[in-house]
Amino acid sequence: MVTEFTPLASLAGGVLIGLSAAGLMLVSGRIAGITGIVRRFLMPDANSRPREAAAFLAGLVVAPVIYSWVTGLTVEQTVSSNGLLMVVAGMLVGFGSTIGSGCTSGHGICGLSRMSLRSLVATATFMSTAAATVYVFRHGLGVI
Amino acid sequence: MLVGVNLLLGLLFGLGLVLSGMADPAKVQNFLDVTGSWDPSLAFVMAGAVAVTSVGFGVARVRTAPMLDSVFQFPQRQGIDVDLVGGAALFGIGWGLGGLCPGPALTGLPLAATGTLVFVPSMLAGVTLGTWVGRMRRRPERLSLGVELRSPELTRRGGRCEPLTEAGKDPVQIGQ
Numbered sequence: 001m002v003t004e005f006t007p008l009a010s011l012a013g014g015v016l017i018g019l020s021a022a023g024l025m026l027v028s029g030r031i032a033g034i035t036g037i038v039r040r041f042l043m044p045d046a047n048s049r050p051r052e053a054a055a056f057l058a059g060l061v062v063a064p065v066i067y068s069w070v071t072g073l074t075v076e077q078t079v080s081s082n083g084l085l086m087v088v089a090g091m092l093v094g095f096g097s098t099i100g101s102g103c104t105s106g107h108g109i110c111g112l113s114r115m116s117l118r119s120l121v122a123t124a125t126f127m128s129t130a131a132a133t134v135y136v137f138r139h140g141l142g143v144i
Numbered sequence: 145m146l147v148g149v150n151l152l153l154g155l156l157f158g159l160g161l162v163l164s165g166m167a168d169p170a171k172v173q174n175f176l177d178v179t180g181s182w183d184p185s186l187a188f189v190m191a192g193a194v195a196v197t198s199v200g201f202g203v204a205r206v207r208t209a210p211m212l213d214s215v216f217q218f219p220q221r222q223g224i225d226v227d228l229v230g231g232a233a234l235f236g237i238g239w240g241l242g243g244l245c246p247g248p249a250l251t252g253l254p255l256a257a258t259g260t261l262v263f264v265p266s267m268l269a270g271v272t273l274g275t276w277v278g279r280m281r282r283r284p285e286r287l288s289l290g291v292e293l294r295s296p297e298l299t300r301r302g303g304r305c306e307p308l309t310e311a312g313k314d315p316v317q318i319g320q
Contacts, residue, residue: 002181003171006164010185013164014192020157021193022200027149029210029217032157034246035271042268043275047217055147056154060250063158064167075162077252078170079259085241090263092238093245094270099278100231101221104245105157107232108190113197114218121224126236127176133240134176144173144241 001078021110028052033106034060035097080144100126146212158251164189167251169243169259176240231274 021032030037040053064075080086097103100122102111107126111119137144165171165185175186204216239245244252244263252260 001170001174003165003168003174003183003185005183006185007188010164010166010188011192013160013162013166014189014194015196016156016160016163017189018160018193018196018200020153020160021197022203023153023156024150025204025210025216026200026207027153027211028146028213029204029215031217031219032153034157034250038246038250038268038271039275042271049146052146052150055150056157057250059151059154059156060158060161060247061253063155063251064162065254066155067159067162075167075255077168077255077257079244079252079257079263080169080242081258083258083262086259086262087266089238089242089244090249090266091270091273092234093242093249093263094238094267094272095274096231096233096235096238096270097246098231098271098274099227100233100235101219101228103235103247104239105247109193109197110201111219112190113194114201116219118219118221118224118228122228122232125229125232126239129233129236130240131176131178133237134173135179137241138173138177139180144243 017105017109018113021105021113024056025110031106031110033102033110035094035103036106039098082143085143096126149212157247160189160193161248161251164192167248167255169248171243172245172248173240173243227278 024030024032037053037056040048041050041057044050044053068074093103097106101107102119102122104126107116107119107122112123134144161167166189171183171185174181174183204210207216210216235245242259242263244260246267249260249264249267253264
């Protein structure tokens with residue numbers, strides 16, 4: 001399925017994400033890694049501040065509702081309805097990002113922004129396995 | 145106050161995901177499909193986000209404390225290990241399969257696609273399992289499998305523990 005190349009909207013969206021990540025660090029000294037924030041809420045320890053984490057996640061969840069309300073546009077997305085595939089994908093994303101200390105936001109955005117070698121290695125790794133997975137499951141097996 | 149700020153920052157993050165197209169798994173998978181219907185948009189999301197975040201982190205580095213909190217909590221872990229690479233590899237496979245990573249999955253919840261509603265609970269189960277596994281491995285005494293396990297923290301510090309002999313001397317000193 002072909003999707004439209006949207007350089008300006010994507011750049012602008014990226015700037016908003018960056019403002020959020022920079023803001024979270026400057027205001028409360030925390031990294032805007034979504035896996036980390038989910039963990040702080042779901043399995044808190046003494047330093048987690050689960051209420052603040054819950055507030056951030058609540059903002060994340062209401063975003064498309066606010067977006068549609070303000071712009072009058074519907075949010076377009078195409079999500080696989082293959083239940084087994086999405087269960088496996090969800091488990092791998094949750095487990096892998098927890099064991100690997102970060103996901104696209106924690107390593108890909110925050111980690112690269114502070115020039116962390118660990119995050120550079122993690123980002124190169126997950127980009128490679130993700131691209132290989134899409135290649136195999138789309139062009140090889142024709143599942144996605 | 146911090147709760148309100150977090151709510152607004154989460155909203156900003158989510159609006160960024162929606163505007164950028166990251167909330168659409170088809171767009172993400174097309175970014176990853178270099179040999180097929182490639183859509184390079186995601187590179188522009190990363191470029192915009194990293195450019196702004198870098199400036200923000202640079203400002204944080206010259207300040208002594210965050211505006212509403214006591215300390216900047218930059219990650220302290222160093223070095224490349226199996227957990228980092230293995231975890232990232234598994235995460236990438238899941239990301240490629242579903243086209244969803246944690247942010248867009250949560251932001252997509254109100255759109256109520258069946259795939260998202262199945263993905264999110266599985267992801268939360270994965271985070272719980274990963275956290276549990278991580279905590280168990282950091283407390284080797286809890287795993288009495290008859291195998292000697294060493295905590296990663298201790299190994300990094302050269303395997304040194306609190307010097308027990310010092311503690312043992314205390315009663316003698318008090319006695320003197």
